[in-house]
Amino acid sequence: MSHLLGDLNEKQREAVQTTEGPLLIIAGAGSGKTRALTYRIAYLIKEKNIDPRHILAVTFTNKAALEMKARLVKLLSPHESLNKSILKLSGRLEPVSWNKSYNFLPTVGTFHALCVQILRKHIHLLHYENTFNIYDAADQKALMKTLLEEHRLDEKKFNPVAILSQISGAKSELITPEHYRKMASSYFMETVATLYTAYEKALHKNSALDFDDLIMKTIGLFQMVPEVLKEYQERFQYISVDEYQDTNHSQYILIKLLSEKHKNLCVIGDEDQSIYSWRGADIRNILEFEKDYPNARIIKLEQNYRSTQIILDAAHQVIVKNRKRKEKKLWTEKKEGQKIRIWTARNEREESELIADEILKRLRSHEFPTYTDFVVLYRMNAQSRVLEEVFMRYGIPYKIVGGIKFYERKEIKDIIAYLKVTQNPQDLMSMVRIMNTPPRNIGEKTLEALQYYAHRQNINLFEAIKQAEQIEDLAEGKQIILKNFAKMWKEFFEANSQFSASGVIKTILQRSGYKEFLLADGTPESEARWDNVRELISVASKYDALPPGISLTTFLEEVSLISDLDTIGPSVGSINFNEETGGVLRENKNEVSEEKDNAVTLMTLHGAKGLEFPCVFISGLEEGIFPHSRSLFEPEQLEEERRLMYVGITRAKEDIFLLHARQRLLYGEYLSHEPSQFLHDIPEELVTRNIAIAIIKPISLERMGHKPVPVEWPTQSILRKSTHRVNDRLIQLKDGDKVRHTIWGEGMVLSVTGGIATIAFREEKVGIKRVALSVAPLEKI
DNA sequence: CTACGATCAGTTTTT
């Protein structure tokens, strides 16, 4: 029975068994944080016989929620098979009807997902439609632009994004428009106050909420209707919050309210990994937890299961320079390991080449067997470009995490706009977006006439469209167009009452002519866009088993609350979760994504949080890049950059390379940057370099109060030619051919399709692999 | 309404 506790170290066990009262778990990087959290919940259910309905676990990302649910299924019902789409719909506030579901799971989800579910149920009490839509950044911006126009304000002077960020900041501090106006102390703030008021009104009119609203309105609901709060306080007797260092004020209040009755609140986090203050995270929430909950128990998890001692020492030396942190030091039972490599390159291209060379060297020596063992981290997305070029030239498969988001693609946003209007015809922003997409001759003038009419009759845009024939301002031709338009919508509404989300999408694609519109120009790009739409349908079809209407609502909810297709697409679990995960999500991965995923990961340091890799490269360690130039003169922000460095270093399990370039092409010009100050924090005895350094005291600088800067002297040629040859010609293979792969050895070709060969390798451990002929180091034998 | 050239700004990003 208590095998649960057997898997844990002493501190973890203590955390798991502390079930009552407020508990703060300070969990260092790689200390088995998720393990402690999931085991604690499993312990509550299995040993303390707490009904899962009374347990709530809050995370920051859907990915984290999914991972936690998967691990809970493993713990609570080990023989259950894992199905990701069912998993996604499990752990909701109210279970959705589904032919099969992990009903034994507690409520697990992000702050936003939890609040959406609460609001869907009760928001009518605040006089919003329960079918409200959720506006993303683009919707918000479009709305703000129209508001600026209405208020005759110049976009140049009042940048919509800046206004929105003010409003977002206010909302995350729970400041209402009225409150904001009272504290406005400048013309700018006065204007923001006016726009904030107008923005709120517009959202309400459109029956829409933005992301910050999801939290703020839930709190508003709780304060306005105490019975509802009471209901949830009764419901959630045991609450845990992951990544507590990333909570903002409103999230803090939300949790405080929910846990007030039973006071069984477990928060877990690491202030050293707080890297999101720029989006409202308030590090004080974790630093001052004891003040808020005087009888709180505090447990520190300091044993690290990930990295070598040298890596931990280096990370420690970097982070101890921060003032705002709690005392803690990670330790490990692992061996010392390799020294930290600090490498100097002449320029950004050479920096990338050093990385590429090293990756190939390690692969060939079988030290790290797959591309997935490597990650390259950088501060700014712009840095990925050179890496891509070089990797392409070297034939190294890579994948970039982050960047272009699936849902931000135009075609996806279009279809979703259709769906949003289908669900909620009040949604003006979405309506405007697709009114003339595909082109149906409803231009600006027509829209204006409609809006004017709607305004006069005090009805919404959609009603106005239905009454097009009564609008004198419109030519007869336009009236007919609009009449057909309204008729089309009627069909969409009907589709929604008959079909699931995927059925509605198909109806829309066909009836609106969007498919033809997309494919009209016959270019490969339009094909790719159509593929994206099909991908959307396949994501939607996961909701086919739900009843009509509900299916669309649930699907839209997920799409609005998820940004990256990777988190919803088939390759979840592809990047290395913590090793304890044991790849639990990998079961439903198919072979194709398996091979597609064998690539070096390229991402920003922010994106790397929570992940781990055997071999890590951090590039661009230069003053002005990392730490970023905007943070250089703000001590608080510099501390955050330092935490980012800490996060970067602690991703590494075995090897880490820290690179900087003396010159870098940035914004079209060559700039020279000093090596990052973080490099100086790592004691020299933990380091080896590709270049010897001699310390010279630059007199002028010293007089200016700067510390001596190491000046580097080249002692060896650092320009190394790659011995790896890119396949300049596609190797021609057919079924049955025997081949040799530099890493996997001999094998036989099973099939070849579109530049991809499926090969069975002799080595049993290697097995069957799918390889890209353009990049794989293959030769025919 | 689309297409094209000028102009300008340029961390990090989840929900």
Next chain:
DNA sequence: CTGATCGTAG
């Protein structure tokens, strides 16, 4: 050097 955005011309 990019990418985004905007204004003008067809």
